[in-house]
Amino acid sequence: xxxxxxMVGLFAGIGGLELGLSEHGxxxxxxxxxxxxxxxxxxxxxxxxxLHGDVTKLRALPSDIELVAxxxxxxxxxxxxxxxxxxxxxxxxxxxxxxxxxxxxxxxWLLIENVPFMLQLGKGxxxxxITDALEDLGYTWAYRVVDARAFGLPQRRQRxxxxxxxxxxxxxxxxxxxxxxxxxxxxxxxxxGFYWTEGTRGLxxxxxxVPTLKGGSSVGIPSQPAV
Numbered sequence: 001x002x003x004x005x006x007m008v009g010l011f012a013g014i015g016g017l018e019l020g021l022s023e024h025g026x027x028x029x030x031x032x033x034x035x036x037x038x039x040x041x042x043x044x045x046x047x048x049x050x051l052h053g054d055v056t057k058l059r060a061l062p063s064d065i066e067l068v069a070x071x072x073x074x075x076x077x078x079x080x081x082x083x084x085x086x087x088x089x090x091x092x093x094x095x096x097x098x099x100x101x102x103x104x105x106x107x108x109w110l111l112i113e114n115v116p117f118m119l120q121l122g123k124g125x126x127x128x129x130i131t132d133a134l135e136d137l138g139y140t141w142a143y144r145v146v147d148a149r150a151f152g153l154p155q156r157r158q159r160x161x162x163x164x165x166x167x168x169x170x171x172x173x174x175x176x177x178x179x180x181x182x183x184x185x186x187x188x189x190x191x192x193g194f195y196w197t198e199g200t201r202g203l204x205x206x207x208x209x210v211p212t213l214k215g216g217s218s219v220g221i222p223s224q225p226a227v
Contacts, residue, residue: 007067008032008107010055010097014041017069017113029062055096067109070097077118077126086118086126098133106137109170112162116145119160130162139164142171 007026009018012033022028031042032052042051052058061068075081076088086092094112101107118126127143134141141164148157163170 004064004066006062006065007069008061008065010068010070010100011072011093012038012042012069013071014038015045017071017111019045021067021069021111026067029065032058055093055100058096058100061100061107065107067111068097068101068107069111069113070094071113072097074115074118077121078115079117083117083121085122086129091126094130095133098137102137106166108166108168110134110139110162110164112164114160116158116160119145134164138166140170141165142169142174144174 005025005027006029008030009028010032012031018028028046028049030050032055033039033042034053072094073090076084076091131141143160143162145158146161148155163174
């Protein structure tokens with residue numbers, strides 16, 4: 001099957017998903033983000049891409065897109081929020097994604113991202129809501145929890161990544177390859193990180209590592225080790 005590699009970013013934030021996908025050949029045709037600060041970043045990063053504000057006022061997506069990426073609001077699903085659940089005013093906006101892809105020939109791929117607490121909140125009500133909607137639209141789906149530390153970002157940030165497809169098995173994408181290439185040569189040729197735990201003892205050392213960032217940390221509070 002030929003691929004246009006065209007995509008749309010809904011709830012785009014500052015464009016993290018879109019930037020990552022662009023490094024693998026995907027071209028963003030449209031962005032949607034309501035936060036003014038995030039919009040300013042998107043205009044800088046994607047100057048030539050149409051930017052829409054309110055997803056509820058977006059009537060349709062470009063007809064030729066193959067992928068929709070959506071990091072929909074997490075406030076109602078996060079332990080740090082009010083845990084109103086998937087029917088909350090913010091996290092419930094995920095239904096706008098399903099509204100926009102509901103057409104005779106919807107996009108081939110959907111990429112959905114959110115916090116891992118959604119897996120257990122309300123005995124998995126959010127996951128049931130999302131997967132039921134995907135199946136009703138003719139998508140097969142798979143998900144996994146990924147950690148930013150595994151991709152070179154010095155902070156603990158776990159996220160649920162859900163991939164759905166009308167034509168392919170998404171498991172082959174999410175689980176086909178768990179590890180990258182091993183570094184060769186002398187470890188001394190690479191920068192190394194050193195940090196200690198918030199306890200009486202413990203330390204970590206790793207090639208190409210830097211201290212992790214911990215939510216709520218401030219100067220003088222050591223981060224827990226990433227290894």
